[in-house]
Amino acid sequence: MVTLVNTEDNCFIKKLQECFTNTPISNEYYRWEEYGGGYLSANPRKEVEIGYALFPPFRRQGRGYFIAEAITMLALQKYPSYRVVAYVPYDNMISMSILQRLGYVLVDKVGFNVFQYKPFCEISLVKTEDLSFILDVQQELGNRCEKKWPGHVFYRCEYGGGALRVDQEKGEIEICYVIFPQFRQQGKGTLLVKAITQMALELYPKFRIVAESAMPISTHILEKVGFIKQEGSIFWKGDDCDSDY
Numbered sequence: 001m002v003t004l005v006n007t008e009d010n011c012f013i014k015k016l017q018e019c020f021t022n023t024p025i026s027n028e029y030y031r032w033e034e035y036g037g038g039y040l041s042a043n044p045r046k047e048v049e050i051g052y053a054l055f056p057p058f059r060r061q062g063r064g065y066f067i068a069e070a071i072t073m074l075a076l077q078k079y080p081s082y083r084v085v086a087y088v089p090y091d092n093m094i095s096m097s098i099l100q101r102l103g104y105v106l107v108d109k110v111g112f113n114v115f116q117y118k119p120f121c122e123i124s125l126v127k128t129e130d131l132s133f134i135l136d137v138q139q140e141l142g143n144r145c146e147k148k149w150p151g152h153v154f155y156r157c158e159y160g161g162g163a164l165r166v167d168q169e170k171g172e173i174e175i176c177y178v179i180f181p182q183f184r185q186q187g188k189g190t191l192l193v194k195a196i197t198q199m200a201l202e203l204y205p206k207f208r209i210v211a212e213s214a215m216p217i218s219t220h221i222l223e224k225v226g227f228i229k230q231e232g233s234i235f236w237k238g239d240d241c242d243s244d245y
Helices: 010-017 064-078 093-102 131-141 143-148 188-203 216-225
Strands: 005-007 028-032 036-043 047-054 083-088 104-110 112-117 126-128 153-156 160-167 172-179 208-211 227-230 233-236
Touching (some): 010 036, 036 064, 064 093, 064 112, 083 093, 093 104, 093 112, 131 153, 131 160, 131 172, 160 188, 216 227
Antiparallel strands (some): 028 036, 104 112, 153 160, 160 172, 227 233
């Protein structure tokens, strides 16, 4: 069992900081005996970054998972309403594997691989600017994308992708999604709509989430996730709706 102790020991903190590619910006450092330690860094966006490191003599001995788990649990305990994230260099495959085993999913690739703790998420969406992928999604969306989605943000997963379009004046965020043909009729549409809706809720918690459906099967999927149709509009009502699939 890992016991993390808050520390202000400058010598220890400096030694720990030297283990990271970029020096952490934090005033919350924690020590795990002689093995290493971690930090928490909360920001006004209700996001808390975790970081952990083992000192060289104690690496590659199976301890990484346990210290990552301990610092994650500490973040959840201290900041229960915050998103827990970790920034991992692209070449640190060991740390990425540890975080994924703990329930983190890759959510962005800007400077670092950005992971978020989502232990119950079944599809991981990653923001993308891959033109080839975007063109595939636009082709599947057809006129909807050409007419209504300038400046939209695309997300991808192995089965397809989705996009968000924000209307600041109306306080609305519209979602759309695409399952590529070879993955259809396998129950993945519901999972993808859940994931893109969760992304919208996290990024714009006060905005109304709306969707457009041109096909009965799509409307059915949206209704299972918690959307309702009312007066010609489809909008997200919440988790009290049937979400089984």
